[in-house]
Amino acid sequence: MSKKKILMLTYNVINKGTYHRAFHLAKILENNGYAIDIITTSKENKFKIKQYYSDQVRIIEMPDLLNGSLRSGWDIWNTCRRLLWLLNKKYDLIHTFDSRPTVLVPSIFLHKIKNIPLIMDWADWFGKGGSIEQRTNKYIKFFLRPIETFFEEIYRTSVDFNTIICNPLIDRALKLGVEKHKIILLPNGCDTKFIKKIDKRMAKKAFGFSDQHMIIGHVGTIFNDDARFAVKAFDKLHKLNSNIVLLLIGYCPFDLRSLSEFPDAIYVENNIIDDDIGSLLSCCDVGWLPLNNSIANIGRLPLKLFDFISAGLPIVSTNVGDVSFYIENYQIGIATDVDELKFVSNTYNLLLNPQLQNLFSNNELRIAENELNWREVGKKLIPIYNSQILKANE
Structure with a gap:
């Protein structure tokens, strides 16, 4: 039986931020019968797409025209390269991590045009009241606040399912109108192979x-x-x-x-x-x-x-x-x-x-x-993935 193909998208530069969350989950799912691709952002490349495998997970690093910390999910070139690369690809399910344009635009396109089930993860409160308020430049804060809030909220109620990292974000999702049966609390996990206690x-x-x-x-x-x-x-x-x-x-x-x-x-x-x-x-x-x-x-x-x-x-x-x-x-x-x-x-x-x-x-x-190991956290996704794929094929 062939593996179900899952696409994960994150706006982060490779090995930064929510990329770690996606990668840990992907490793567990690979060991449970899925084939996972993660699209992330290259640290330096502006034109070249880089592909390779890490722990059996295929990583696709997309180019971005911006530099350094500006590679944060807003680049139109990055968004377009993702769309073009995905045009002829086939997936059984999409799981996005956060919702900036480089993630949201390609995932909505595949969801609408190819009728692929879409799950959105929510791990940070970026918009109004959230981390946008921690910026020290008041002009950037004023400009980005409505934009962050728009992308963070606009599609939450339209996806097939939501994985959410903490209860305050679940409360926010419910207030936006997300149905309770379309939400699961999915915390981070522990990587005891990578982090080991020594004397x-x-x-x-x-x-x-x-x-x-x-x-x-x-x-x-x-x-x-x-x-x-x-x-x-x-x-x-x-x-x-x-x-x-x-x-x-x-x-x-x-x-x-x-x-x-x-x-x-x-x-x-x-x-x-x-x-x-x-x-x-x-x-x-x-x-x-x-x-x-x-x-x-x-x-x-x-x-x-x-x-x-x-x-x-x-x-x-x-x-x-x-x-x-x-x-x-x-x-x-x-x-x-x-x-x-x-x-x-x-x-x-x-x-x-x-x-x-x-x-x-x-x-x-x-x-x-045991209960907080990534192994146990990742397994919570298996029945959700299976039910969404089955529903899409009915």
Whole structure:
């Protein structure tokens, strides 16, 4: 029996943002009898389409005329190249990730012209009230706000099914008129093959830290307001104990050192190879999610939460969005009010309590291999894909 062919589209540059979500799901589905193509955006190519296989998933990198961070789903050339490439291709189902033009236009075309079932994923609140409000340039914010909102909302009620990352976005979808039976909650998952916990003492030594260092870890990008909240909290912690340091892992859009009273106590590891992430997280004593109570934070579920869980790293987070549910329900850390002093106090107490750290860590490692593993998350899509394909063929 031939495999059902699935097309996934993401606007992100390869290995950035929601591409990771699509790729993890694709790997699981490939192992369960589907043939998956992911169309994403090339990091640098402006004219050439690049195709290759990664973990049996076919990756198609589309060219884009814009540069750097502007390669974010708006380029007409990228959109047209996707349309032209897809004209003679056959798929049984389309699954889009977010809804900027390079994703939405080709998927609607195939949905309407070729009558292919269309599922839309929703993993971020980009439009009015959401991450658009985190932009520092008020003119870009004013211009993009209605455009982001339009593309984010316009087609939600017209697709066959919606996979949504968190409950606040489900509530928003229902208010837009999406029928409840066309929605499934689909969180991120844990990749325990990629992120492995190793001995903390060995990890600290490998990266030049001493046993006395108490390390707070943060992974990836951060909003401006969250960065300022984090630095203020860290400065208070470092004043309490000079052995407390902050380790920033991966790309961070702000220079947190320049905001801190103690720049030498903030370590940045942004030029890392894949194998380093698990080792760097294993250095840490606590993983940080310093989230302000903004709609942008409420309307998402950070992948770094699941990176911490995969590494067995106890978490201190503010009580924002769905994050606190995972922390409290699985007993993997502490969720505090969005209050600087409470955030500092809970972080400090956890840093000084290795027994509680071990309890949280053991709980994380258990759920990372079981109910929150990408394997289990991805399997939720199988009955949805099968029913939509069957319905289209009736």
